[in-house]
Amino acid sequence: MSVRVWGGIVVACGALASAACEGSNLFGSTALTPNNGASGTGTVQGSVIAGGAGLGAVPVVLVGQDSTQTGTAGVFVFDSLPPATYQVAVRVPIGYSLAAGQTGTQSVTVTNGGISGVTFILQQTTTTTP
Numbered sequence: 001m002s003v004r005v006w007g008g009i010v011v012a013c014g015a016l017a018s019a020a021c022e023g024s025n026l027f028g029s030t031a032l033t034p035n036n037g038a039s040g041t042g043t044v045q046g047s048v049i050a051g052g053a054g055l056g057a058v059p060v061v062l063v064g065q066d067s068t069q070t071g072t073a074g075v076f077v078f079d080s081l082p083p084a085t086y087q088v089a090v091r092v093p094i095g096y097s098l099a100a101g102q103t104g105t106q107s108v109t110v111t112n113g114g115i116s117g118v119t120f121i122l123q124q125t126t127t128t129t130p
Contacts (some may be wrong), residue, residue: 042110043079047092048116050074055096055122063087063105085109088118096122 018122047070048058054074057114061067065086070076078088089105098104099121108116 001032006014040083040112041080042112042114042116043077044081044110044116044118045075045077046120047074047076048087048120048122050096050122050124055093057124058093058120059091060120061089061091063089064114080097081110083110083112090122092097092122095124097125099123102119 008070040058044062047059048055054072056070056072056074058070058074058076059067059070060076062081062087065081066078068076068078078086081084086108087105088108092098092104102121104120106118106120112115
């Protein structure tokens with residue numbers, strides 16, 4: 001790889017790190033619906049389930065805001081969110097698909113002091129043998 005390309009990568013990474021350290025949001029707006037002057041925060045807590053059990057290490061995105069992944073029990077949390085309506089999306093892992101009637105993005109409304117739930121149900125599409 002040429003020095004010019006490496007230099008561009010270094011500059012881009014530096015800019016992203018600088019923005020993150022200064023609290024800038026590179027994703028854009030803070031929510032889909034403004035909080036209309038409401039104060040306080042709330043939480044989005046959800047799960048990704050496959051075969052009746054929680055599925056760990058599944059990427060989940062609070063669209064335009066943040067991302068995380070499920071823990072070993074299939075649970076994820078986005079907290080300290082201003083009251084608003086948000087979109088939560090799941091990145092379906094290889095070997096799985098969304099169950100019938102499920103969508104990859106769900107809308108959730110966060111209220112002051114509230115916990116809003118979201119559940120994504122997946123089904124395994126491939127089987128592996130040991």
